[in-house]
Amino acid sequence: MPSHPVTKITTPDAQLNILQITDLHLSTPVSSMTDSDVDEAMLCQRSFETVVQQALSADIRCDLIVVTGDLVNTVQSTIYDHIFQVLQATGIPFACIAGNHDVTNEIGSDLPFFQRELIAKPADSRLLSRHVIETEYWQLLLLDSSISGKVAGEITPTDINWLCERLSTCDKPALIALHHHIVPVDSDWIDTHMARNSEDFWQHMLGFEHLKVIISGHTHQEQVRLRQGVTVYSTPSTCYQFKPFEDDFAYDQNALPGYRWLQLANNGEVASWVERLDT
Ligand SMILES: [Fe+2]
Numbered sequence: 264m265p266s267h268p269v270t271k272i273t274t275p276d277a278q279l280n281i282l283q284i285t286d287l288h289l290s291t292p293v294s295s296m297t298d299s300d301v302d303e304a305m306l307c308q309r310s311f312e313t314v315v316q317q318a319l320s321a322d323i324r325c326d327l328i329v330v331t332g333d334l335v336n337t338v339q340s341t342i343y344d345h346i347f348q349v350l351q352a353t354g355i356p357f358a359c360i361a362g363n364h365d366v367t368n369e370i371g372s373d374l375p376f377f378q379r380e381l382i383a384k385p386a387d388s389r390l391l392s393r394h395v396i397e398t399e400y401w402q403l404l405l406l407d408s409s410i411s412g413k414v415a416g417e418i419t420p421t422d423i424n425w426l427c428e429r430l431s432t433c434d435k436p437a438l439i440a441l442h443h444h445i446v447p448v449d450s451d452w453i454d455t456h457m458a459r460n461s462e463d464f465w466q467h468m469l470g471f472e473h474l475k476v477i478i479s480g481h482t483h484q485e486q487v488r489l490r491q492g493v494t495v496y497s498t499p500s501t502c503y504q505f506k507p508f509e510d511d512f513a514y515d516q517n518a519l520p521g522y523r524w525l526q527l528a529n530n531g532e533v534a535s536w537v538e539r540l541d542t
């Protein structure tokens with residue numbers, strides 16, 4: 264069994280294969296839920312487990328699983344127990360960071376988005392914050408961008424100092440993983456809830472040419488952007504998707520649950536692609 268949290272990874276070749284899964288949104292079905300809520304809760308649980316199963320049955324060695332937030336829909340330690348059991352059972356090192364739903368309970372999910380009440384919750388102690396994973400050729404930096412009681416996230420000045428310090432002391436190619444997106448995805452409603460302080464972050468990253476790639480969740484869709492020489496990936500949810508390029512909230516009913524592979528080569532090159540659940 265891999266120890267948790269993982270801090271070092273060695274691979275048998277010059278490549279590190281990462282499976283990114285995000286926005287699991289697991290709930291525990293409870294008696295007060297309507298039938299449709301219970302169905303949706305079961306759907307997300309089954310979808311997460313099927314994603315893990317399908318990804319790990321592919322003909323690719325998985326060296327690390329990174330879970331980029333919104334593991335749960337209701338903050339409850341028994342739901343994390345289940346998720347961690349599923350991840351432990353893979354025998355592969357893994358790392359999880361918080362999203363907004365890991366530190367906030369939304370009351371009134373049947374109400375329009377802006378009428379819901381947001382209740383601040385502490386993050387589960389198993390979620391990582393400002394965590395480093397080192398490999399022979401890469402430095403992986405995991406950041407908690409969540410704010411208790413808020414949908415939007417933040418990269419704080421302390422986070423930026425930490426990143427600058429890590430990038431100054433280690434010149435290996437670097438990857439940053441966080442929940443909130445830091446480049447707009449051109450949907451007004453979700454772009455108002457990206458990581459605050461993103462411009463400050465980008466200003467401080469100028470000059471760190473070995474920062475190669477950033478992965479995030481939160482947007483429930485696949486996107487790729489390039490900024491300052493850094494490739495910035497958004498990844499689909501393991502459950503339900505949002506419609507890209509819509510200014511008002513909309514589900515993408517046609518998009519299947521997905522996950523992302525990243526292959527980090529020893530020369531700093533990155534190959535990455537999204538897979539969807541088989542129908
Ligand atoms: Fe989410």
Ligand SMILES: [Fe+2]
Pocket residue numbers: 333362363364442480481482
């Ligand atoms: Fe989120």
